[in-house]
Amino acid sequence: MPRRKWIDKHNPSTKTYQLLYRSQDDPLLNDDSAGERALFAVGQDGESSASKQTPHQAGLHLEDLEDSLDFESMRDNEGEAAEHG
Numbered sequence: 865m866p867r868r869k870w871i872d873k874h875n876p877s878t879k880t881y882q883l884l885y886r887s888q889d890d891p892l893l894n895d896d897s898a899g900e901r902a903l904f905a906v907g908q909d910g911e912s913s914a915s916k917q918t919p920h921q922a923g924l925h926l927e928d929l930e931d932s933l934d935f936e937s938m939r940d941n942e943g944e945a946a947e948h949g
Contacts, residue, residue, distance in 0.1 A: 882906050 872878060881903040892898040 880906050 883901050884904045886893050886898075886900060886902050890902070892902075
């Protein structure tokens with residue numbers, strides 16, 4: 865009789881985790897008993913679950929950044945330094 869797999873990837877209750885370095889906002893960052901990395905739950909397709917993300921982890925989208933810009937107060941050469949590294 866073949867051995868049963870201990871990881872069933874096709875089960876809908878299966879969770880996928882990614883090993884990440886601890887955030888600067890993590891309260892366990894300075895705890896000596898906690899490791900320097902933590903497991904972060906991600907979805908089946910590799911995308912992080914939005915319900916468990918903080919706004920810092922979710923990041924901003926291009927539309928959010930464009931809404932926060934004030935185009936009237938920008939110089940004509942604003943952002944050229946980014947093109948040259």
